[in-house]
Amino acid sequence: MDGPPRRAVAALAYKTHGEPSEVLSQEDYDLPTEIGPEDVKIKMLASPINPADLNTVEGKYPLLPQSLPAVGGHEGVGEIISIGAKVSDLTVGDWVVPLESGLGTWREAGVFKRTAWHKVPRDLPLESAATMSINPPTALCLLEKFAKLHKGDVIVQNGANSTVGQCAVGGDTTCQGNGREDYEYCPEKATRRRPAGH
Numbered sequence: 001m002d003g004p005p006r007r008a009v010a011a012l013a014y015k016t017h018g019e020p021s022e023v024l025s026q027e028d029y030d031l032p033t034e035i036g037p038e039d040v041k042i043k044m045l046a047s048p049i050n051p052a053d054l055n056t057v058e059g060k061y062p063l064l065p066q067s068l069p070a071v072g073g074h075e076g077v078g079e080i081i082s083i084g085a086k087v088s089d090l091t092v093g094d095w096v097v098p099l100e101s102g103l104g105t106w107r108e109a110g111v112f113k114r115t116a117w118h119k120v121p122r123d124l125p126l127e128s129a130a131t132m133s134i135n136p137p138t139a140l141c142l143l144e145k146f147a148k149l150h151k152g153d154v155i156v157q158n159g160a161n162s163t164v165g166q167c168a169v170g171g172d173t174t175c176q177g178n179g180r181e182d183y184e185y186c187p188e189k190a191t192r193r194r195p196a197g198h
Contacts, residue, residue, distance in 0.1 A: 007031050011107035015069040017059030024057060024072065035111050037086040042096060042112060046130035047076030047105040056102070063101050071104025077120065077129035078105075087114045095122045097133045131163055139167035 008028040016023055035041050053072055055061035080094045090096070096117040098105065103116060120129055142164070143149060157165055 007033065009108040009110070011071045011104065011110075012073070013069050013071045013104075013106075014057050017057065017064075017068075020054050020057045027069070029071075029107070029110075031109055032111060035082060035084050037084040038114050039084045039111050040080055040087060040090060040096070040114050040117060041082035041109065042078035042117070043081045043109045044076055044078045044105055044107055045095070046126050047073045048131050050074065050134060052101075052134070053106075065102055070102075071107050071110075073105030073107070074098070074101045074103070075131065075133045076105035077124075077126065077132075078109075078117075081109065084114065090114065090117075090119060093122075095120050095124070095129060097129060099133070101134075135163035136167045139164045143168060 007030070009031045010026050011029050012024055013027040013029075014020075014023040014025070031041070052061055053074055056064060056074070057072055075098055077095055077097050080090050080092050080096060083090055083092065097120050098116060099118050100116045103112060104110065118133075120132070124132075143155070149155070155168065157168060160166070160169065
C-alpha cells in the first residue's frame with residue numbers, strides 16, 4: 001500500500017529564484033485526502049500578486065522559502081473544506097486568511113497547520129478578504145508606531161492609491177470600522193481614489 005489516497009491540485013510554483021515570468025510555472029501537487037489532527041484543508045478562493053510576492057520569487061525578499069521548489073503567494077483568502085480531529089474552532093465553509101508569510105497561497109488548495117490561519121467573516125468582499133493580511137496591518141503600523149497622531153493631524157504620503165495608502169486614509173473597506181477617530185479621510189482633497197474594496 002502506498003499511503004492514503006491523494007488528488008492533484010494546481011499551484012503556481014518555482015524551482016529556482018529568478019525573473020517571475022521565467023521561473024514561475026503551473027505545477028500539480030498531491031493533496032492528501034486524509035489530514036493530521038491539527039491540520040486544515042483549505043480551498044483558496046483568491047490570492048493577490050504583491051510586490052513582496054514577486055521579490056520572493058526573485059530571491060530578493062527578506063523572508064524566503066526554506067527550500068525549493070516553492071509555491072508563490074503570501075496572502076489570500078481560503079475556505080475550509082476539511083478539519084483535523086483536534087480542530088474545534090473552525091468548521092467546513094469558514095473563510096480564513098494567513099497569519100504567516102510564505103504559506104504559498106497561489107494554489108487551488110492545500111493542507112496547513114490550523115495555527116497558521118485566522119477566521120474572517122464570510123460577508124467580506126472577496127477582494128478585501130484576500131488582501132487584508134499584509135497591507136492593512138502595514139498601514140496601521142505606520143499610523144500607530146512611527147508617530148503619535150492627534151485629531152486634526154495631517155499625514156502626507158506618496159503612493160496613496162496603493163492598498164497601504166488607501167488603508168492609511170480609510171479609503172479601503174478592509175480597514176474601516178477600526179474605531180479610530182484621530183484622523184479623517186478628506187475626499188474633497190483627493191485627486192484620485194479607487195472604489196473601496198477594489
